[in-house]
Amino acid sequence: MFSDELKKYDWDETTRQIMSMTAADVERALQADRLTDRDFMALVSPAAVPYIEQMARKSQRLTEQRFGKTMSIFIPMYITNSCTNSCVYCGFNCHNKFSRVILTMDQIKAECEAIKKLGPFENLLIVTGENPVKAGTDYLEQALRVCRPYFSNLTIEVMPLSAEDYERLTHSGLNGVICFQETYNRANYKKYHPAGMKSNFEWRCDGFDRMGMAGVHKIGMGVLIGLEDWRTDVTMMARHLAYLRKNYWRTKYSVNFPRMRPSESGFQPNVVMTDKELAQLTFAFRIFDPDVDISYSTREEHAFRNNMATLGVTTMSAGSKVDPGGYATFTDSLEQFAISDDTSPEKVVADLKALGREPVWKDWDKVFD
Ligand code: SF4
Numbered sequence: 001m002f003s004d005e006l007k008k009y010d011w012d013e014t015t016r017q018i019m020s021m022t023a024a025d026v027e028r029a030l031q032a033d034r035l036t037d038r039d040f041m042a043l044v045s046p047a048a049v050p051y052i053e054q055m056a057r058k059s060q061r062l063t064e065q066r067f068g069k070t071m072s073i074f075i076p077m078y079i080t081n082s083c084t085n086s087c088v089y090c091g092f093n094c095h096n097k098f099s100r101v102i103l104t105m106d107q108i109k110a111e112c113e114a115i116k117k118l119g120p121f122e123n124l125l126i127v128t129g130e131n132p133v134k135a136g137t138d139y140l141e142q143a144l145r146v147c148r149p150y151f152s153n154l155t156i157e158v159m160p161l162s163a164e165d166y167e168r169l170t171h172s173g174l175n176g177v178i179c180f181q182e183t184y185n186r187a188n189y190k191k192y193h194p195a196g197m198k199s200n201f202e203w204r205c206d207g208f209d210r211m212g213m214a215g216v217h218k219i220g221m222g223v224l225i226g227l228e229d230w231r232t233d234v235t236m237m238a239r240h241l242a243y244l245r246k247n248y249w250r251t252k253y254s255v256n257f258p259r260m261r262p263s264e265s266g267f268q269p270n271v272v273m274t275d276k277e278l279a280q281l282t283f284a285f286r287i288f289d290p291d292v293d294i295s296y297s298t299r300e301e302h303a304f305r306n307n308m309a310t311l312g313v314t315t316m317s318a319g320s321k322v323d324p325g326g327y328a329t330f331t332d333s334l335e336q337f338a339i340s341d342d343t344s345p346e347k348v349v350a351d352l353k354a355l356g357r358e359p360v361w362k363d364w365d366k367v368f369d
Contacts, residue, residue, distance in 0.1 A: 001209050002243055003202040009239065011185055014041070015232045021045035030054055035288045040238045043284035044231045052276070055283035059312040062290040071357045072293070072315040073349070074123035074155070077111050078324045079103045079143055083129025085196035087182075089226070091263035091337060092129045094196065098264075101324045102135050105146050112150040114327035118319045119345040122362035124151040125178065125317070130159035130197060137165045141172045148173040153364040155218070159197060160207030166214035175364060177211050178220030179204070180258065184236035185228040192227055208240065212248030219244065219251055220295065225278075226260030226269030234281055238288055245289075254293035254315065255285055261299050261337040275304050279311070286312040298341040305341060306351050318348040 021042040029039035030051065042048060043055065082100040083092045103111065115121055124147055128135050144154055155176035156169070166177065181204060183189055189201045198204060211219050221241060223233040234257070241253060257278060260269045273281075282294055295315040296305050305316060320339060321327055343351075349359045 001202075001206040002240055003205040005243055006184065006186070006205065006236065006240075009236065011187065011232060011236075014235055015229055017041055018045045018231045018235060021047045023047055023050070026051050029287070030058065037235065037239055037242065040284060040288045041231075041235050043287060044234060044281055048280060048284070049276075052280055052283070055280065055287065056311050059283035059286040060310060062286055063312050063314065066290050067314050069310075069357050070314070070360045071309060071352050072123065072360045072363055073119075073121065073345075074125055074153075074315060074317050075115055075118070075121045075345075076125040076127050076157075076297075076317060076320050076322065077108075077115065077147075078127045078322055078326065079108055079111075080128045080131065080135045081324050082131040082134055083196075084132070085130050085198040086194055087198060087265075088192050088194070089224070089260060089263065089265050089267040089269075091265055093265055096264050100129075102131075102139075103143075103324050105142055107325060107328070108143055108146045110328040111325065112147055114329075115319075116150060118327070119349070120361045121345075122152040123155070123364075124153065125155045125157055127157045127322075128159070132159060132197065137161060137168065141169060144169060144172040144174055148366075152362050152366060155220070157220075160204050161210070163210040163213045166211055166216055170215065170217075170369075173366075173369065174216070175369075176218035176220060176254075177216050178222070178254070178256070179207055179211075180222040180224060180256070181205060181237070181240070182224045183227045183233055184223065184240070185233065188228060205240075208244055209247070212244060212251055215250075217252065218254065218293075219248075220254040220256060220293075222256035222258055224258055224260060225273045226271055228271065230271055230273050230277070230281070234285075238285070241289060241292065252293065253289075253291075254295050256295045256297065257281055258297065258299050261340065263337040278304075279308060282308060282312045298339040299337070300340055302341040302343045302348075302351075306355060309352060309355050309357055316348070316352075318343070319345040
């Protein structure tokens with residue numbers, strides 16, 4: 001399990017190594033065919049900043065070699081904001097007093113139909129808070145079955161499950177699972193996740209092994225930028241990705257670097273990542289792992305998403321609502337966070353085409369299930 005593997009790496013020592021990288025380390029990493037984790041550290045270090053143009057060119061070339069000039073499009077559907085956890089940075093925190101919504105199957109069906117009116121979406125991301133009693137595996141299984149006739153590819157972003165439950169959901173149309181570790185800083189993890197199931201660092205961290213064991217087709221990873229030193233956190237994530245690739249080599253992987261957005265929690269980020277730093281990180285990940293899918297959500301501004309669309313990003317959301325019932329508008333419920341890009345799916349697609357990217361709505365078919 002990766003939580004054991006992670007014990008090999010000291011957080012402070014990793015930070016020290018990153019900050020001591022030199023121009024020579026960056027140049028060596030840019031010339032390497034296969035990158036070590038030390039090379040990755042060089043590319044996310046401050047020493048790589050003067051090399052960002054070179055990194056962008058290499059990232060673009062590798063992306064076009066592996067993915068062509070394409071951009072996969074997905075849309076999230078929040079089906080509940082009920083949550084028993086108390087993550088200090090999140091609007092759905094259980095201490096935040098507002099009426100919680102758990103969509104019924106009829107409401108989920110109405111959401112599917114409303115999304116289909118927005119565009120030819122085939123990749124759906126089903127998102128929940130974490131309430132295993134009221135919205136557990138049985139509820140998710142029913143939701144997947146309701147959504148299956150409308151979409152070719154179903155991914156969930158929910159509480160970490162057992163390997164048996166992941167495996168069970170693959171029989172109801174589940175293709176992918178996204179889970180954000182939020183931070184790999186074990187010592188500080190509990191400060192941000194003080195109670196509930198999410199306070200268990202190991203259960204969350206080892207969820208990725210359980211997905212791999214269950215044969216989930218695609219696993220999505222991420223750290224929340226704004227909690228701890230981002231360079232150290234993403235280095236731990238790169239190590240985690242390399243570990244998963246080695247152990248679950250049939251699985252496909254995606255990475256995401258969500259920057260913290262304002263929410264009802266009122267939490268102020270400890271760390272702010274600039275657009276230039278996010279670009280550097282995106283290039284570093286592409287050069288480190290040319291096959292990994294790199295996903296940007298509507299947390300990012302439209303202009304920035306367009307700037308990055310040709311340089312390494314391979315998946316984007318469009319038209320997103322982050323409140324349950326947000327598409328069919330039969331509830332007036334709280335959003336998880338404030339989105340940055342509310343551009344319509346038509347405009348997102350038109351802009352991608354103008355940039356020479358082909359939007360891909362469908363890259364999976366039910367017959368592969
Ligand atoms: S981040 Fe997820 S688990 Fe934490 S409070 Fe928000 S919805 Fe719940």
